[in-house]
Amino acid sequence: MAQECPRVSALLSRIGDKWTVLVVMLLREGPRRFSELKREIGGISQRMLTSTLRGLERDGLVTRTVYPTTPQRVDYALTRLGHSLREPVEALGDWALAHLDTIDRARREFDGRTEAHAATPARGVARVVRLQSRSPASHK
Amino acid sequence: MAQECPRVSALLSRIGDKWTVLVVMLLREGPRRFSELKREIGGISQRMLTSTLRGLERDGLVTRTVYPTTPQRVDYALTRLGHSLREPVEALGDWALAHLDTIDRARREFDGRTEAHAATPARGVARVVRLQSRSPASHK
């Protein structure tokens, strides 16, 4: 239980970069060529698409298939392992979708509270009073 | 379907940083003080723990409670939203745990293949021949 957290963390760092999830999501429908991915993703540079795909290939999540025609053609496709990653990733996506509005609201509230630093020192103080009035010491 | 991907990506960037998941996992058992978190996490700097907790607080995932005793005391706890995040995150953790060995093996194979760049030009070429022998053109 304790030693699994670093691994979760490592995995999230791995797929939490700027493009990996986008690529996986695009590949879930089927194989794509390099240029197709680049066009469909839109804002990605050639360099980042290459390194993203290399990372996925290295981890065994996608396969890279070269057709030595002229002009050259390279297909990328999800492996079975890659497809299996979709489920937990999409679960996280559903969570994001379900709570995005709540999070946005929380951010605006937080930013409003903290931007009003000089005018209203509301941050912490008021809440503390409320919270302290109900058993502040009996914690651990 | 298409517009949800950037949001998944944004969420993963948000929680895919170096410490956020570790903090959430530690808080799942109950509230923790700043110094408790710092000690239990181990390698984190004061600066990063602060900014990680601020980010979580801003998104409404943790609450920050100040007890103006001397010395000062601050408790952090998961909100209900924070707890709800645990489920998809732990699903991803389970996936990581289940396939970590496979991924490590894939990495070693890949690295072995690519490090042998001068000796054996196996990367791509051999696979292409195999794959090309079965319907290379009929893709899209």
Add this chain to the structure above:
DNA sequence: CGGTATCCACTTGGATACTG
């Protein structure tokens, strides 16, 4: 077409020192 190589701006995160 599908990359690699190089350069560079921006961000992340650690170390250290100081504060209420």
Add this chain to the structure above:
DNA sequence: CAGTATCCAAGTGGATACCG
């Protein structure tokens, strides 16, 4: 104790140019 402030090293990612 729980931060904030500052500085700095390493990493991330975009733009551009070139290659097979």
